[in-house]
Amino acid sequence: xxxxxxxxxxxxxxxxxxxxxFAKNAYTVSIINLMATAALVAASMRFVMLIGETSFASAxxxxxxxxxxxxxxxxxxxxxxxxxxxxxxxxxxxxxxFGVITLRVKGPYFMLIGFAFAEAARIIFxxxxxxxxxxxxxxxxxxxxxxxxxxxFVTLVVLxxxxxxxxxxxxxxxxxxxxxRDNENIxxxxxxxxxFFKVACFAIASFCAGMVGSLHAFVNNVISPGDFGYLLAxxxxxxxxxxxxxxxxxxxxxxxxxxxxxxxxxxxxxxxQLFYGGAIVAAILLMPNGLHGVVLGLRQKYLxxxxxxxxxxxx
Numbered sequence: 001x002x003x004x005x006x007x008x009x010x011x012x013x014x015x016x017x018x019x020x021x022f023a024k025n026a027y028t029v030s031i032i033n034l035m036a037t038a039a040l041v042a043a044s045m046r047f048v049m050l051i052g053e054t055s056f057a058s059a060x061x062x063x064x065x066x067x068x069x070x071x072x073x074x075x076x077x078x079x080x081x082x083x084x085x086x087x088x089x090x091x092x093x094x095x096x097x098f099g100v101i102t103l104r105v106k107g108p109y110f111m112l113i114g115f116a117f118a119e120a121a122r123i124i125f126x127x128x129x130x131x132x133x134x135x136x137x138x139x140x141x142x143x144x145x146x147x148x149x150x151x152x153f154v155t156l157v158v159l160x161x162x163x164x165x166x167x168x169x170x171x172x173x174x175x176x177x178x179x180x181r182d183n184e185n186i187x188x189x190x191x192x193x194x195x196f197f198k199v200a201c202f203a204i205a206s207f208c209a210g211m212v213g214s215l216h217a218f219v220n221n222v223i224s225p226g227d228f229g230y231l232l233a234x235x236x237x238x239x240x241x242x243x244x245x246x247x248x249x250x251x252x253x254x255x256x257x258x259x260x261x262x263x264x265x266x267x268x269x270x271x272x273q274l275f276y277g278g279a280i281v282a283a284i285l286l287m288p289n290g291l292h293g294v295v296l297g298l299r300q301k302y303l304x305x306x307x308x309x310x311x312x313x314x315x
Contacts, residue, residue, distance in 0.1 A: 029150070040212050073217075
């Protein structure tokens, strides 16, 4: 447990939650909610990258989570806690079926299958009259008691899931995933059930993606099929690449920075997409390993400088 840095996590969580308590106006609240959900969707995509795959299917599972919350709240009138969890659970079951079938292929083939699955899910959402078709669903409200605390609640849920992904990555389970990414054939020769671990990894990431969708539904109160197209997965991939896939904190940092840039770009009118896309391209060109790589590089320079100063002192 020592390598999980639990005291640092608790301190960081406390500071972040404290900051959310000062959010009073609607715009600040919306940005906080968007930053939180973007961080979790980036972390879930990065978790699949531990096995060396990129999943565009995550957009579909976010949609399943959102529509699950919507159906449970508006049609079934289920309690909030049950409604919040049903979407992620359905997304997990679907992801297991999807993973067992598709995770036998790798690389661009898996990515293209995920892309097709995300688009197929979006079309199904738009063609199903029971869930509003192209108009989507409205009236997905959290309990009134949460109204004043919604940013803090969303942030707390996201932080707990981020810690879960961090803990899993640092565990023996995470080490097996990295071993599969590094050399799948060697992992097989030592008796590791590669498909089982791949599906388990994919299912965990999909549960997190489903939770993103559930939170999105309750935060916005309105959902539509267009919210869950391939662009959602593309943005998640951009968050990871800008932040750096070498670290969970890099992916989260990339999400936070790009959400802030995106909110700034909204005021540029027609130049919004140009600014946002240019920022992503510039970040990838200037920081090929993302923010995480920049931080590591600075840290290594500092350590070399310290060792050099120490050796000079010894002389």
